[in-house]
Amino acid sequence: MIGYSTAIGLSEFGDDSIDHSPIIGWAYDGNPIYGPYGFANANGTGPVVRMETSYRIRNITDRHTLPDGTVLSQNEWGPPINNTYPLGAYNEDYEYVANLGHLNEYNGRMCVTPEYPQGTFAYFSTRDAAGIAEYPYLVGPNYYGVLETANTGMGGGHLPPPPSATDYAPFELGLSQSTTGGNSQLAIAGAPSNTTVRIAYSLAGMDGINTPYGVAALSMPVALLPPMQSNAQGMATMSVNITPNLSGVTVYMQAVSNPGSATGMLSLPERVTIL
Incomplete structure (x- = not known):
């Protein structure tokens, strides 16, 4: 395009x-x-x-340099900055x-x-x-x-990404079963390797809560499950008991890796309705 x-x-x-x-x-x-x-x-x-x-407009008064600092020879200078050629008229007027x-x-x-x-x-x-x-x-x-x-070129058409492209593996969690009357496995995948992971859950919705790691898709009040440790593959599991009184309840969950550290990261949120 x-x-x-x-x-x-x-x-x-x-x-x-x-x-x-x-x-x-x-x-x-x-x-x-x-x-x-x-x-x-x-x-x-x-x-x-x-x-x-x-990207932003460069703080320049002439077009004698490139955004990376390269100094241009006089025959390569851009036009003067004026009403005819204001800042922003050329790609080189911007810096990343x-x-x-x-x-x-x-x-x-x-x-x-x-x-x-x-x-x-x-x-x-x-x-x-x-x-x-x-x-x-x-x-x-x-x-x-x-x-x-x-x-590109005559007759060019869209092609999919090459097989060598690297897929993005999200940090996510899930429940093996959502029916009452027994234990279920709460599983984490895609977490950083060998790190502490905490799962928070809410029964009130997913309006959004500001955290040091970004906006968590949860509503107050929020409760925490015991910490887990991810393995070398970034996976972890926990057994949870789904009691009969939870039937019909929707549970909103989200995990954080390395809680309390500058490298903490939120998982994708999960919503499960207990049957």
Whole structure:
């Protein structure tokens, strides 16, 4: 996909800023391009927010250097900065600042989306708070993946990602059975290897709670289960007793690895209705 419209992300694309944006196209490296709205957290939790670019206008008074600091010879200088050629008129007027926004230098991120619950690399159509398309618009100066040559030129068409592409393995949890009257296995997968994992649960919903690790998809009050230790494969299990009085109750759960540390990470949330 090589074009864009300043209307991308507006209602004509089925995008209402309340739900996650739909896929609006595919990049030539096989990765999806979404409208401007995504989940606040890359693991699919938190509210839907506008994805902010990590590019910004450079603080320059002339076009004698490139964003990486390269000094240009005089015959390579860009035009003077004026009303005819204001800052922002050229790609070289922008610089990338890591973690300035949600997205990386490719104008995307590895994340969970409605179409990819296991995660994918996704580009986003960036726009500012006023709804105006914002650099780099769709895809950054470079593609995240390998540009398939069959996707370009005369007769080019979309190809899927190559078999060598690495899948995103989410940190998730699940219950082996959700019926009353016995024990069930509460399982963790995709956690960091050999780390402490705590599971929190709520019976009140998943409105969102701010934590040091991001927004947890739980509502207060919240209770904690005993800690578990993940193995070398990032897996852990715990036996839980599902008593008859829980029949018909919906339980909302989410785990955190390395609780209390700067490397703590939330899992994908889980919702189970006991039968």
